Amino acid sequence: MLMTRDFSHYVKDVDPQIAHLDLAVEGVSCAGCMAKIERGLSAIPDVTLARVNLTDRRLAVEWKKGALEPALFIDRLAELGYKAYPYEPVRAEVEEAERSKFLLRCLGVAAFATMNVMMLSVPVWVGGDLSPEARDFFHWLSALVVLPCAAYAGQPFFQSAWRALKAKSVNMDVPITIGVVLALGMSLVETIHHAEHTYFDAAIMLITFLLAGRFLDQKMRQRTRAVAGNLAALKAETATKFVGSDEISEVPIAAVRAGDIVLLRPGERCAVDGSVVEGRSEIDQSLITGETLYVKAERGTQVYAGTLNISGTLRVRVAAAAEGTLLAEITRLLDHALQARSRYVQLADRASQYYAPVVHATALLTTIGWVLAGASWHDAIVIGIAVLIITCPCALGLAIPAVQTVASGAMFRAGVLLNAGDAIERAAAVDTIVFDKTGTLTLPELDVVNGAGVPDDVFQLAGRLALASHHPVAAAVARAAQAKAPLPGVTEEPGRGVRALFEGEELRLGSPAFCGADVEANAILSADPEVSVVAFSRGGQHTVFAVRQLLRPDAARTIDALVNRGISVELLSGDREPAVRHAADALGVSAWRAGVTPAEKIAHIEALKSQGRVVMMVGDGMNDAPSLAAAHVSMSPISATHLSQATADLVFLGKELAPVLAAVDYSRKAMAVMRQNLALAIGYNVLAVPIAIAGLATPLIAALAMSGSSILVMLNAMRARRVRLGGASWK
Numbered sequence: 001m002l003m004t005r006d007f008s009h010y011v012k013d014v015d016p017q018i019a020h021l022d023l024a025v026e027g028v029s030c031a032g033c034m035a036k037i038e039r040g041l042s043a044i045p046d047v048t049l050a051r052v053n054l055t056d057r058r059l060a061v062e063w064k065k066g067a068l069e070p071a072l073f074i075d076r077l078a079e080l081g082y083k084a085y086p087y088e089p090v091r092a093e094v095e096e097a098e099r100s101k102f103l104l105r106c107l108g109v110a111a112f113a114t115m116n117v118m119m120l121s122v123p124v125w126v127g128g129d130l131s132p133e134a135r136d137f138f139h140w141l142s143a144l145v146v147l148p149c150a151a152y153a154g155q156p157f158f159q160s161a162w163r164a165l166k167a168k169s170v171n172m173d174v175p176i177t178i179g180v181v182l183a184l185g186m187s188l189v190e191t192i193h194h195a196e197h198t199y200f201d202a203a204i205m206l207i208t209f210l211l212a213g214r215f216l217d218q219k220m221r222q223r224t225r226a227v228a229g230n231l232a233a234l235k236a237e238t239a240t241k242f243v244g245s246d247e248i249s250e251v252p253i254a255a256v257r258a259g260d261i262v263l264l265r266p267g268e269r270c271a272v273d274g275s276v277v278e279g280r281s282e283i284d285q286s287l288i289t290g291e292t293l294y295v296k297a298e299r300g301t302q303v304y305a306g307t308l309n310i311s312g313t314l315r316v317r318v319a320a321a322a323e324g325t326l327l328a329e330i331t332r333l334l335d336h337a338l339q340a341r342s343r344y345v346q347l348a349d350r351a352s353q354y355y356a357p358v359v360h361a362t363a364l365l366t367t368i369g370w371v372l373a374g375a376s377w378h379d380a381i382v383i384g385i386a387v388l389i390i391t392c393p394c395a396l397g398l399a400i401p402a403v404q405t406v407a408s409g410a411m412f413r414a415g416v417l418l419n420a421g422d423a424i425e426r427a428a429a430v431d432t433i434v435f436d437k438t439g440t441l442t443l444p445e446l447d448v449v450n451g452a453g454v455p456d457d458v459f460q461l462a463g464r465l466a467l468a469s470h471h472p473v474a475a476a477v478a479r480a481a482q483a484k485a486p487l488p489g490v491t492e493e494p495g496r497g498v499r500a501l502f503e504g505e506e507l508r509l510g511s512p513a514f515c516g517a518d519v520e521a522n523a524i525l526s527a528d529p530e531v532s533v534v535a536f537s538r539g540g541q542h543t544v545f546a547v548r549q550l551l552r553p554d555a556a557r558t559i560d561a562l563v564n565r566g567i568s569v570e571l572l573s574g575d576r577e578p579a580v581r582h583a584a585d586a587l588g589v590s591a592w593r594a595g596v597t598p599a600e601k602i603a604h605i606e607a608l609k610s611q612g613r614v615v616m617m618v619g620d621g622m623n624d625a626p627s628l629a630a631a632h633v634s635m636s637p638i639s640a641t642h643l644s645q646a647t648a649d650l651v652f653l654g655k656e657l658a659p660v661l662a663a664v665d666y667s668r669k670a671m672a673v674m675r676q677n678l679a680l681a682i683g684y685n686v687l688a689v690p691i692a693i694a695g696l697a698t699p700l701i702a703a704l705a706m707s708g709s710s711i712l713v714m715l716n717a718m719r720a721r722r723v724r725l726g727g728a729s730w731k
Helices: 031-042 071-080 089-126 132-153 155-166 173-192 200-234 326-341 347-372 377-390 394-413 423-428 437-441 456-466 472-481 518-527 555-564 577-587 598-610 622-630 642-647 658-693 699-721
Strands: 012-015 018-025 047-053 058-064 084-086 238-242 248-252 261-264 272-278 281-284 295-297 314-321 416-418 432-435 442-448 491-493 497-502 505-510 532-538 541-551 568-572 591-593 615-618 633-637 650-652
Touching (some): 018 071, 031 047, 031 071, 132 200, 155 200, 394 658, 423 633, 437 633, 456 472, 456 541, 518 532, 577 591, 622 633, 650 658
Parallel strands (some): 568 591, 615 633
Antiparallel strands (some): 047 058, 442 541, 497 505, 505 532
16 A cells, blocks of 8 residues: 655655754764764755754754755654654653653663662672672572663663664664673673672663663753743733724734734733734833833833833734744744754763774774684684773763762852753853843842831831732832832722722822922932832832832952952843943943843854853743844843743842852863763873783773772862862862
């Protein structure tokens, strides 16, 4: 029966000449897989783009429209050893969750077997009064534990290697599989023949270490994928559109065109970019522009998709909808930045990529060489196994993860959380740090700066009245007054403020015009134009509070310490120039820019990178997310938006900026220890391999040497938990 495959439903048109298809690809686990797939598909004539995203295992392929059938790409991927199907987000998410559970089960089984087999192996290693019968018994018990566990836990490597071999190619899992199967097979033969030593422990330990690394990698990718979900949550699927002068209809966002009028009610998230044509309200743009203050919305005010309407009802003339909005632009910038980052190859992967094939080739050549030299097949294979064990990449596998574990614990105590596995490696190389201002160099909440001159009874009344408002400036007054009991009968006037009757007098809190305090407010603003003001009136008495975001208490000291370490510091902010200038002057930062858009931030970071600078971006707003992803390494405070936290490689806790300095110091120390560990692991093999090849190391000595190298690497890794800062230690 002839079966046809029609994937045209999944094909999108990029333009009249180019077609696009997203495919989910199973079995992609490393940069080598990515390069292999991209090379394999790019070689097809008329293919204009083939790009793999390792984060979600998605292949984007584009070709000249009408020149190729989509099924061709799936067939080509099958020839390369990968199963593929049209990418559907929901299906991909479910299958990824299943893969994660499977890896965790494999890791649990391997860890269980490792712990148990080590208890059986130690008495055999030590020897002593152990009788041959007891040794055989321990070997059989080891086989009973390890063989079924290895068969189950090793499936991620065995299946991947089998797919590659069926496609007549190799990947990183092929040598791993050969080594494990050979060690287990030889151990079984040795057990049957009552030999003194077996190698079950080394094989299952290797599987455990490899699974641990693969599971952590899986979890990091899942966290990164959550970024897209956060952005998608801001996108409205429908809009309330005017289809007549007084008639509205809820329509899909795809049915909204530029020039249409849509209705935006209080509490609704805007679905389009456009300008207000009627109504008054306040808009929360903090997730899009980073501006923490509500923006007054009235005729002519620009509003953006994803922003939240706070109070009044607005009519908005549409300028852009769906893919043309600022929110869509941020999504695209973020996607591109994450795509570039997913190509980063970690140091341990790079080392292992060359290490494993060399190890197994050495073992094979050793076995063949001894046979040619006249040794029996049994002796030659035992020597080959000794080479495999003594060169087992356990020390290499521990060299970096052990340091990462120690350093991440120390960084946590210093208030830094790692959000990416290779964050330490990237943070250590930083020579330039670009700070956002609002919420990053400053504390996230506003604070009253002239409260000392306000009578206490006035401050308390203003604070109690402010409790009835959700405006961030009013919240600052309530917080500063430590008000607990709101006044009764408070009325809010959208865009103006709140008012209430108290002891026969009207109290008002809000804009200076609303409270009749323009003169007092102008006096404060003329002396300090960067502050925000909120007025309070009681009868004929007026009080104006000056409010601003305060710098983090140790911001100047931390930046001075960074500069002393040779790191250039810059300030990029979307905030107003007076506020940015004030912060830069207070912190001694000479390189600063105000009113910067997300695209301009990325452009500046790319310009710095093109000059050879290694840039860390520190920001907290959703508008910072693309630049966080574009930087070499990024950092956000815990108070940042969820999107920024998900994008950032590191997150810091508390009100102080010192964790930024701690992240740099610990990363540099950790990288130094990592290099030492790699040198120890390589040096150990340089000394041990010739001994094993020469047949001078028994399997027991090989196992002890391998374990000793691992312990040495672990002890050295402990040094990464302390760094010194001018004679004082981080704790």
